[in-house]
Amino acid sequence: MEKSIYMDYAATTPMRREVLDAMMPYLTDEFGNPSSLYTLGRRTRGVIEEARERIAAFLGADPREIVFTSGGTEADNFAVKGTVYANEKKGNHIITTPIEHHAILAPCHYLEKRGFDVTYLPVDEYGLVDAADVAKAITEETVLVSVMHANNEIGTIEPIEEISKVTRDKKVLFHTDAVQTFGHIPTKVDVLGVDLLSMSAHKLYGPKGVGALYVRKGTKMVPVMHGGSQEHNRRGGTHNVAGIVGFAKAVELAEKEMDAEAKRLIELRDYLIAGIVERVEDVRVNGHPSKRLPNNASVCLNGAEGEAILLSLDMENISSSSGSACTSGTLDPSHVLLAIGVPAEVAHSSLRLTFGSTTTKAEIDYVLEVLPPIITRLRAMSPLDASWGKKC
Amino acid sequence: MYTEKVMEHFRNPRNVGEVENPDGVGEVGNPTCGDMMRITIKVKDDKIDDIKFKTLGCGAAIATSSMVTELAQGMSLEDAEKISRQDIADALDGLPPQKMHCSVLAADGLREAITDYRSKHPAEEG
Numbered sequence: 001m002e003k004s005i006y007m008d009y010a011a012t013t014p015m016r017r018e019v020l021d022a023m024m025p026y027l028t029d030e031f032g033n034p035s036s037l038y039t040l041g042r043r044t045r046g047v048i049e050e051a052r053e054r055i056a057a058f059l060g061a062d063p064r065e066i067v068f069t070s071g072g073t074e075a076d077n078f079a080v081k082g083t084v085y086a087n088e089k090k091g092n093h094i095i096t097t098p099i100e101h102h103a104i105l106a107p108c109h110y111l112e113k114r115g116f117d118v119t120y121l122p123v124d125e126y127g128l129v130d131a132a133d134v135a136k137a138i139t140e141e142t143v144l145v146s147v148m149h150a151n152n153e154i155g156t157i158e159p160i161e162e163i164s165k166v167t168r169d170k171k172v173l174f175h176t177d178a179v180q181t182f183g184h185i186p187t188k189v190d191v192l193g194v195d196l197l198s199m200s201a202h203k204l205y206g207p208k209g210v211g212a213l214y215v216r217k218g219t220k221m222v223p224v225m226h227g228g229s230q231e232h233n234r235r236g237g238t239h240n241v242a243g244i245v246g247f248a249k250a251v252e253l254a255e256k257e258m259d260a261e262a263k264r265l266i267e268l269r270d271y272l273i274a275g276i277v278e279r280v281e282d283v284r285v286n287g288h289p290s291k292r293l294p295n296n297a298s299v300c301l302n303g304a305e306g307e308a309i310l311l312s313l314d315m316e317n318i319s320s321s322s323g324s325a326c327t328s329g330t331l332d333p334s335h336v337l338l339a340i341g342v343p344a345e346v347a348h349s350s351l352r353l354t355f356g357s358t359t360t361k362a363e364i365d366y367v368l369e370v371l372p373p374i375i376t377r378l379r380a381m382s383p384l385d386a387s388w389g390k391k392c
Numbered sequence: 393m394y395t396e397k398v399m400e401h402f403r404n405p406r407n408v409g410e411v412e413n414p415d416g417v418g419e420v421g422n423p424t425c426g427d428m429m430r431i432t433i434k435v436k437d438d439k440i441d442d443i444k445f446k447t448l449g450c451g452a453a454i455a456t457s458s459m460v461t462e463l464a465q466g467m468s469l470e471d472a473e474k475i476s477r478q479d480i481a482d483a484l485d486g487l488p489p490q491k492m493h494c495s496v497l498a499a500d501g502l503r504e505a506i507t508d509y510r511s512k513h514p515a516e517e518g
Contacts, residue, residue, distance in 0.1 A: 303448070304448075305426060305427075305448055305449050305450050305453070306450075307450035307451055308402075308449065308450055308451055308453075308454060311399075311402060311451045315403065324426065324450065333426065344423075344424045344425075344426070345423035345424055345426070348426040378448075381405070381408055381446055381447060381448070381454065382428070382446060382447070382448035383419065383428055383429060383430035383446035383447065383448060384423065384428055384448050388419065388428070388430070389419065
């Protein structure tokens with residue numbers, strides 16, 4: 001097969017032609033600074049407000065509740081640091097999970113070093129948080145609960161609606177990192193019951209370098225990006241006009257296509273997972289079997305190392321991802337897999353395949369054809385047999 | 393991130409397997425850290441007559457294992473045990489910094505196989 005097969009949609013997605021077309025004027029002739037008062041500036045100001053309305057409507061929110069950022073990482077940093085620093089008088093306690101993206105965990109670790117207390121909730125074997133544990137963890141000092149909508153590695157979707165019943169009851173701010181779900185499954189903020197929600201455009205066929213944070217009206221925040229008075233003094237910096245327009249276009253397309261696409265992807269996902277389990281021995285499927293992202297298949301292929309699997313798949317023109325230590329740049333395998341109780345030696349063998357608009361059943365069949373011999377080859381090279389540790 | 397030479401050794405690793413009735417066996421690494429390697433050698437006239445490896449690990453672990461067997465083949469034991477992690481990395485046209493520990497594994501595996509041989513054949517030492 002000559003064609004390259006992209007199966008890493010959780011990392012990023014290809015930008016759609018319609019999105020680029022919508023952006024082009026703002027990369028060329030319509031270059032005005034939206035903060036400028038003359039006509040050229042007022043025009044770009046107008047398109048930003050239209051984009052804001054589009055994204056707000058998709059979330060069931062008010063346009064004033066959308067703050068544009070440089071992407072998901074900035075939205076997460078703003079959600080965590082912006083709320084806890086604004087609420088220091090109330091308390092210094094944050095509740096989150098051990099399976100969050102580093103964009104949440106790293107700010108939490110930073111705040112821990114500066115005197116904040118962070119509780120990392122337990123998760124079960126699928127990575128699910130129990131709302132009852134959230135209730136138990138909340139104290140007088142708690143200012144923020146942050147639980148991701150769906151996990152980027154293992155695909156598990158968290159019970160956000162159940163958790164928000166607890167946070168509303170206890171009057172504690174609730175943030176969800178919806179970078180993996182926004183534009184893929186429903187994310188109406190009033191259904192989810194969240195006060196803050198992070199989004200990133202490039203995960204839904206939009207451009208890189210732009211995202212947003214939904215901030216419920218009345219939520220006390222301080223800026224993280226200090227500068228000009230943009231975004232109602234909540235985020236300084238000249239607007240990424242083309243990026244914001246592209247983001248809104250991607251949302252418009254997602255709104256039309258999301259439900260049918262999710263259905264199609266779920267079928268492919270279940271077909272792929274079942275196919276791997278059938279064709280390869282000693283496989284562990286990671287994440288919840290049904291409460292999972294439509295496009296995520298995550299497995300551990302015991303006895304083969306993740307990066308070696310990834311490189312072997314790349315030789316067959318398939319782009320994939322792994323949570324093995326060797327792909328993370330550290331000596332430890334994925335913090336997510338360790339948190340859900342996968343032993344380190346098994347976590348090293350993880351493989352994540354995530355798909356999207358270009359994925360076809362023929363591509364899944366191709367993966368199912370080339371993956372088993374790759375695993376057989378790598379396992380045959382492994383010294384981990386009955387004689388390991390018993391020198392001849 | 394990897395050089396063409398690393399990828400070539402990953403695609404077509406040399407000397408995979410185990411020599412029959414080995415004179416020395418070196419086992420390094422552990423399952424928890426993710427990289428494991430077994431080197432088996434045949435020794436003749438104080439030289440490495442045959443050498444094979446088995447490795448569970450990333451692309452760099454497999455490529456460095458393959459390279460160390462190629463470098464050591466036919467070498468005197470004295471020279472072979474001097475093969476350093478830098479020698480292995482250089483022979484592969486370099487390794488990314490975070491992968492240098494893989495070449496340590498390969499150098500250690502070979503040295504352990506030689507040590508094992510010596511412990512079993514003290515009389516044959518010069």
